[in-house]
Amino acid sequence: MEREAEEPGWEVDPDDEQGAAIVAFVGRQLRARREAAGMRAAEFGSALGYGEGLVYKVESGKRIPRPEYLDKADEVLGAEGCITAMKEDVEAARYPKKVRSLARLEAKAVDVLWYGAHDIHGLLQTEGYMRALFGMRQPAYTPGEVDLVTAARMARRSIFEREPAPALSFVLEEVALRRPLGGRMVLRTQLEHLLEIGQLRSVSLQVMPIDLEEHAGADGSITMLKFKDGTGVGRSPGIAAGRPVDDPRQLRVLELRYGTIRAQALTPRESLAFTEQLLGEL
Template identity: 30%
Template structure:
C-alpha cells in the first residue's frame, strides 16, 4: 500500500501535518502519552502538534516516523510546515497565537506586539537593530502588523492585556509616536475589542516582576505560556507550570487599576504626549 502523499505547502501545512499525525497515531493504537514517551515529550505536547499549535521539529519527526512506521513521511514534510516569517525563537508562539481562543498578556516595558502601531513597531525594531537596512526593518514591521489582523474579528480571540505603567511612560519613538500608540490601544478598548488594565507604579512589588508573560488557550489543545527575553523565548506546556504562570497573571491583574480607570489613565498620558509634541 502506498504511503501518504507529501503535503501541499499552500494549504495550511501545519494543520495538515497535525491531522496526519493524529491519524497515524490512532491507526497505530497509541495514546498521546504513549507516543510522547519515545520523543521525551508530554502527551499534551503531542496534542498540540496534532492541533497545529506547535511545530513538529526535525528531531521529533524522525522519531515519529520510527514509532508510527510512516517511513520518512514526517521527516520529509516537517520542513514545509515549519517555514515562518518570524524569528526562530518567536515562530511557535506567533503561530500558536493565530489559533488561540484567549490571549492574556502582562507587558512590563513595551506595548504588546498585537497592539502596536506601525510607527511604534518601527521605533522598537530600529532600537533592537540600529545597523539594519531599512528593508529589513520594513519586513519586520510588516510581519508584526500582519499579526494584528487577528483583531479584525470582532470577538475572537479574547485579548486581555495588563500594561505596566512603564509602558505608558517610556517614550518610544518620540511624543507623537507615543500619543498615537496609546490612542490606538485606547481605541481598541473603547470599541470593546480588547480588555486593558494598567499596573501602576504604586502597586509596588508584584507576581510577575521577572518579565513579560503571555498565556494562550485553545478550543482543542492544552493551554500554553510564553516567556520572552532578549532574542530568545520559551513556550511552556507543562500543566503545573502553566497553572503557576496563570496564578501570576491573576495576581498582577488583581493589583492593576480597573479597566475604566486604566483607560482614563492611558488617554490622559496620550494627551500629555500630544501636547508635548505641539510645543515649539
C-alpha cells in the first residue's frame, strides 16, 4: 500500500546541506543492504507496507524515512539493529537547522530564563496552539511545513523529562494568556496545559499583569540559557541589536533586567491562581 501521500513534512530541505547529506547517506545504506539481500524495490516496499516510489525516493535521498520505516527495514533486511541505530540522526535531519541548534543548546542548559512580550514560549505550547500560530504565518506555510515546524517544536519539550531537570523560569504577559489564538477551545487547552506544567518542581511560571505602571520588560523579550560550566548565552532586542550574546557583562545586564521583571510579575502561586481564573472565564 502506497503511504507516501499521507506523510507530509518529511521532505528534504535542499538548503540544509548537513541534513541532506545525512538523509542521502542513510538512503545509500538502505539501497546497498536491499540489493545485497537480493530484493527489488517493489518487493522491499511491499514488505514494508510502502510503495515502490517511496522506496526509490528514500534511497535517493529525496525523502526522509520515518522511524517506523527504518525499524521495519531493519527487520526485513535482518540488519540486527544497524538500520534502527540511524533513527536519531535521521530524526534530527528532519528539523530545520535553526531549531536543531536551539535544541542542542537547551539540552545542555541547567537554567533557562525567558520573558516574552507577546507570546507563550514554544516549550509551553500545546500542539494545537503551535499549529494555530504556524497556520497564521505570512508568507503562509504549506501543510507540510506546518507539520515540520510543529514536530520540531514538540521534540524540544523533552527538556521537561531530563534528569536532572534544569531550572526553567518563564514570565508571560497577561495579554498572551487572554488572546484566543486558534479559538476558545485551543486557548482553553493551552491554559490547562500551563496549569499542569506550572506544578512541576523544576518550573516557575509567572504572569505579568497588564495594569502595571512600571515594567522592566519595555525593551522586549529576553532569553537566557546558563550552562554547567558557568557560561551562558542570551538574547534580547535591547542588547546587541537582538543578536545572541555570551559576553559576561551583557549577560549580567540581561539577568538584572530579568530579575526586575520577575519581581514585578505575580508570584508563581498567584500566577497559577490567575491562570485558573482566566480558564474559568472561557
